[in-house]
Amino acid sequence: MYNLLTINGVVFPTPEGSFVISKEDVTNDHKSEAGTTVVEIVREGVFTIDVSYGGLIEHKMDVLCRKLETVNTVIFTYDGFQYIKQMKLEGLKKTKVAFRHGISVWSLSFSLKEL
Secondary structure, three states, X not given: XXXXXXXXOEEOOOOOOEEEEEEEEEEEEEEOOOOOEEEEEEEEEEEEEEXXXXXXXXXXXXXXXXXXXXXXXXXXXXXXXXXXXXXXXXXXXXXXXXXXXXXXXXXXXXXXXXX
């Protein structure tokens, strides 16, 4: 059994928020001289991973965030195959959800886009 998400050698916990892996082609669309639309495939099968955690204690969130860099080595499973990709961190968001009895609970979300 594979870990769901490993970033820079650190196994991240299973997100209780959402975990979405998408794969799409990068295209260049333009109009030809004849007026038709031409679609050029620049690159096939570029992965994007969207991750969100609904409630992490502040210490755990800080530990995970310190492991994230602008460019990350990410290991994940898609359609039964394990992939190792270089991915760019985008849209890192931290939001305090609750504070009680000296304990802060935070939500954490981010996206990883294959380079």
